[in-house]
Amino acid sequence: MTQLKPLIAANWKMNGDKALIAEFSTAFTTDKVNGIDIIVCPPSIYLDEFSSQVASNNSAIAVGAQNLSDKESGAFTGEISAAMLQQVNCNFAIVGHSERRSLFGETPQFVASKYATALANNITPILCTGESEQQREDEQTFTVIAQDIDAVIERSGIESFKDGIIAYEPVWAIGTGKSATPEQAQDVHAFIRKHLAKHDEEVAAGVRILYGGSVNENNAAELFKQKDINGALVGGASLVVDKFMAICQNA
């Protein structure tokens, strides 16, 4: 398999402010971090300003959204469309984060429709999937993940993973300080690739699969050594320049 370019993505969730935007825009210059892709997903209110600042600071950062509407436009109060994201040079969007699935009732089919809308508007979707602690105990991990991926395949076809990114985020590892071990993560990443390969081996070999869940500057290197781990989706540790820089440099 050809080596896939590592990708480190930051999910700030409902954190950060204008000062953090300014700090990140100037810190991640292309000479400090090269050979990897970096995406930072701030709250949507900051996307426009962040895009302008990274563009004027020779930054290695690409800007991403944490969510988008599955609809193109219309009477959907509070929503943000893919076309609007495009207008502020936001070319990536997280879809189906576990917090959106559990707190906002997003189903695999609804997430799949967001994935489709993103792609239709030239936005690269980052599809999140992962099991809860109970589901892991019940040995439902692979079933849950297959369901999330199959919903996308049914809606958009296997080819849609040529232009997408997958993030495996076990719910029990998110914000808990209890990362999956490199072996646990590798197991699931290998499952995801095999599952995709049943439909198309080339697509399976080419898709980047990120690990997320308590990634920090100390555990990143071991995770990145795993064959099927192509990067990380980082929450808490992505809010501090030095920590996020260390994770990026480990990739």
Ligand code: 13P
């Ligand atoms: P933490 O890195 O804070 O565990 O969050 C992971 C996450 O949910 C990224 O999307």
